[in-house]
Amino acid sequence: MVFAAASLRVALAQxxxxxxxxxxxxxxxxxxxxxxxxAGAPADVFIxxxxxHAEAASILPLLDRPxxxxxxxxxxxxxxxxxxxxxxxxxxxxxxxxGTPDVPVGEYADxxxxxxxxxxxxxxxxxxxxxxxxxxxxxxxxxxxxxxxxADAALVYASDARVADVRRIDLPTDVRVQARYPIASVRGAxxxxxxxxxxxxxxxGLEVLFDHGFEPCAVGDLGAP
Amino acid sequence: MTRTVEAGWTRVLRSLARVGAALLLVLIALPxxxxxxxxxxxxxxxxxxRGLWQALTLSLTSTTVAxxxxxxxxxxxxxxxxxxxxxxxxAIEMLVRLPAVTPPAVAxxxxxxxxxxxxxxxxxxxxxxxxxPFSTAAVxxxxxxxxxxxxVLPLQDAFREIDEDMLWTARSLGASPTRVFFRISLPLAxxxxxxxxxxxxxxxxxxxxxxxxxxxxxxxxxxxxxxxIYTAMEGDLGPARAMAIVLLVVAMLLFLVLRSKPLASxxxxxx
Numbered sequence: 001m002v003f004a005a006a007s008l009r010v011a012l013a014q015x016x017x018x019x020x021x022x023x024x025x026x027x028x029x030x031x032x033x034x035x036x037x038x039a040g041a042p043a044d045v046f047i048x049x050x051x052x053h054a055e056a057a058s059i060l061p062l063l064d065r066p067x068x069x070x071x072x073x074x075x076x077x078x079x080x081x082x083x084x085x086x087x088x089x090x091x092x093x094x095x096x097x098x099g100t101p102d103v104p105v106g107e108y109a110d111x112x113x114x115x116x117x118x119x120x121x122x123x124x125x126x127x128x129x130x131x132x133x134x135x136x137x138x139x140x141x142x143x144x145x146x147x148x149x150x151a152d153a154a155l156v157y158a159s160d161a162r163v164a165d166v167r168r169i170d171l172p173t174d175v176r177v178q179a180r181y182p183i184a185s186v187r188g189a190x191x192x193x194x195x196x197x198x199x200x201x202x203x204x205g206l207e208v209l210f211d212h213g214f215e216p217c218a219v220g221d222l223g224a225p
Numbered sequence: 226m227t228r229t230v231e232a233g234w235t236r237v238l239r240s241l242a243r244v245g246a247a248l249l250l251v252l253i254a255l256p257x258x259x260x261x262x263x264x265x266x267x268x269x270x271x272x273x274x275r276g277l278w279q280a281l282t283l284s285l286t287s288t289t290v291a292x293x294x295x296x297x298x299x300x301x302x303x304x305x306x307x308x309x310x311x312x313x314x315x316a317i318e319m320l321v322r323l324p325a326v327t328p329p330a331v332a333x334x335x336x337x338x339x340x341x342x343x344x345x346x347x348x349x350x351x352x353x354x355x356x357x358p359f360s361t362a363a364v365x366x367x368x369x370x371x372x373x374x375x376x377v378l379p380l381q382d383a384f385r386e387i388d389e390d391m392l393w394t395a396r397s398l399g400a401s402p403t404r405v406f407f408r409i410s411l412p413l414a415x416x417x418x419x420x421x422x423x424x425x426x427x428x429x430x431x432x433x434x435x436x437x438x439x440x441x442x443x444x445x446x447x448x449x450x451x452x453x454i455y456t457a458m459e460g461d462l463g464p465a466r467a468m469a470i471v472l473l474v475v476a477m478l479l480f481l482v483l484r485s486k487p488l489a490s491x492x493x494x495x496x
Contacts, residue, residue, distance in 0.1 A: 031459060095359065100442060102459035133359035134441025137456055141437070149343035150358045 001026055001042055002196065003033040005049035005181065007072060007139060007159050011212035012047075018208060019199055021192050029138060030104065034059055037186060044193025047183045050104045054182040066184035069201060070209045071217035073158040074108045074177040076169040077146050082153070087112075087171045088120055090153055091127040097151040099142050100135040108177045109155040115175040159213035180217055257473065264470055268463035272471070275464050276444050280453035281471060287361060287449060288429040291368035295376045295425055300418070303377045304406070307384035318381070325374040332371060333438025340366070341439075363440035364447050368429035376425035383417030384410060415492050423483035427476050450475075 001024045004012050009027040016023040026033070030048035037043050038058055047069060048054055054066035078084045084093060099106030117125035133151070136142045143160050145151040157179060161168040171177065183201065185194045199205050210216075269277075302321070306314055324332060338344050340357045350357060357363045387410055395405045411418075433451040440447040442456060450472050457465040482488065 029459070097441070100456050100459065102456055132443070134443050134447065136442055137437070137459065144438075145441070148337055148341065150337065150341055 002045045002047065002193065003028075003037060003041070003043040004045075004047040005030045005033070007049055007157050008047060008181070008209075010163070011159065011209050011214065014212070015200060015205060015208040018204070019196060021196060023192075023196055037062060043186045044189035045183065045185050045197045047181055049179055049181055051180055051182050052104075054184055062187055063184040064187055064189070066182035067201075068217055069181045069183035070206065070214040071178040071180050072214050074105070074112055074155055074171060074179065075158045075161050076153060076171065077143065077156055077161050077166040078153050078169065079146060079149065080165070080167045082167065084153060085169065087116065087169060087175060088124070090116075091120075091124050091131075093128075093131055093153040095133045095150065095152045096128060096131045097134045097136060097142050097145040097154040098132055099139060099155070100137055103138060104179060105139040105142065105155070105157060106135055108179055112155060112171060112175055112177045115177070119172075119174055157213070158215070162213040176218070178215070178218060181214075260466060260473075261470060264466055265463060268467040271461070271464040272457070272467035275457050275468075276448070276453060277450075277464075277468055277471065279445050280448055280450045280468070281475070283361070283364070283445065283448065284430060284450040284472075285475070287364045288368060288426055291365050291372060291429045292422060292426045294365070294369050295372060295422065296418075299373060299377045299425075300380065300411075303380035304384055304410070306377070306381045318378070321377050322374050324371050329371065329432070329434025330438055332435035333367065336363075336367060336370060336435060336439040358439060359441045359443065359447060361440075361446055364436055364449060367435040367439050368432045371432050371435055372425035372429040375428050376421045379417045379421040380414060383414035387413050412492070416489055419483050419489055419492070423480050426479055426483070430472070430476055430479070 002012065004025060004027050006027050006029055009025075012025045012027070016025055026043075028036075030050060030053040033041075033043070033046065034048060034053045034056070037046060046054065046063060046066075049072070051066065054060070054063060060066075076084075076087050076090060078093075084090065090096065098109040101107055101110055113125050113128060116128070134145065136145065139156050139160050142154045143156050143166075146154045146166050158168070183197055185197050200209075206216075306318055306321075327335070337358065339346055340350065340363075341347055342351070342356065342358065357366065392405055392409060395409055396402070400408070431451055432449070433455065436447065436449060437452055437455075442448050442452050444453075448456070450468060454465050454468045454472065457468060
């Protein structure tokens with residue numbers, strides 16, 4: 001069974017269709033999956049949304065060398081008729097929703113805002129933070145606040161921005177933040193699972209992920225906090 | 226002979242009842258005791274660091290307002306539902322029951338559909354300069370919404386059980402309807418009012434799903450204790466556990482106070 005971060009749900013469902021073998025995929029928040037594996041859940045492959053969840057001392061001994069699979073850009077999303085057209089203009093938004101710093105998407109948002117402060121000054125970041133009305137528990141909730149029309153702007157993953165009826169604004173190069181997804185087979189895994197992990201890293205597998213908004217990781221580590 | 230068989234059956238039924246009661250008790254007690262047993266003292270410190278007091282304060286103030294709203298608006302509703310037997314009253318009763326069976330997240334979406342910026346009354350509220358989502362007011366509205374059935378319905382039953390003749394006698398002796406209500410009806414219904422209030426208040430205290438969707442999650446403004454607990458669960462479980470224990474203790478104190486004999490007799494006595 002493949003244990004994968006919730007953001008991979010749709011992409012992996014399609015990958016499973018393309019792959020010839022039998023495959024079961026279980027998706028949830030990375031930390032939940034990590035706890036399940038630590039408690040002995042029957043996972044063969046683990047794909048969390050952050051290296052932190054694969055390299056922690058409590059789980060690393062259970063895994064077979066986590067390697068980089070794919071990256072997911074943090075992007076700004078706004079309602080389609082929004083006057084905001086760049087990340088810098090985020091400071092003009094009235095109601096901003098981010099993830100809580102306890103989940104990766106919120107952590108990455110803080111990194112992006114810090115980089116924005118470096119680029120446009122601490123006042124810019126203060127203005128943004130002043131208009132943050134909620135820090136949601138997961139990325140779906142963050143996105144929902146924009147699709148429901150309650151928030152003027154939010155920071156989510158590129159893979160999520162694709163499925164919703166919102167306008168996506170990429171972050172400028174010097175601010176850009178990427179979530180890095182590792183992939184690892186679990187020690188003692190079913191050979192089928194190991195083969196799937198290898199296939200997913202091949203051009204054919206990656207193509208499915210790229211189709212769903214994931215990207216190759218840019219040079220250097222862009223923000224694994 | 227028959228008598229012995231009967232006595233035998235009674236004994237069997239009695240032991241079955243005991244086993245059943247014990248099973249349910251274990252099912253309820255075991256998780257709560259386990260939760261308490263896994264708590265470490267250091268977790269409490271971590272919980273404080275994660276804003277335990279701020280979340281607890283918001284939970285206490287918002288649920289106190291919600292409870293006050295329940296009493297002020299729910300009591301007249303329960304009274305009028307008890308006094309009328311029209312088909313409309315039954316339909317309204319059903320409506321009042323709905324929040325108790327609505328999944329909380331659905332309640333949140335429904336509240337947004339009514340009071341959100343894109344909601345049915347969003348424009349009218351905006352004209353008044355009111356924006357409910359992401360505000361403490363939204364937290365309270367969500368709590369009142371989900372807790373209302375637990376307060377209104379038992380109170381309505383209690384009002385209905387009051388002997389009408391007694392009320393008419395009081396009226397015929399010259400007491401005004403208001404006086405009859407406050408001197409007779411309300412004191413008679415007081416035990417149900419208090420137990421309904423305790424359960425409604427506790428339900429408001431534990432409210433999570435509707436609040437998260439309708440009000441969001443911002444420490445100090447909308448992050449109530451249950452939401453703080455869920456947020457903390459994203460990290461280490463320890464502080465979340467400590468917060469959960471605090472929430473249970475607060476709910477227990479609430480029950481002790483609202484269901485205490487002195488309070489019931491103080492409020493139940495006609496003045």
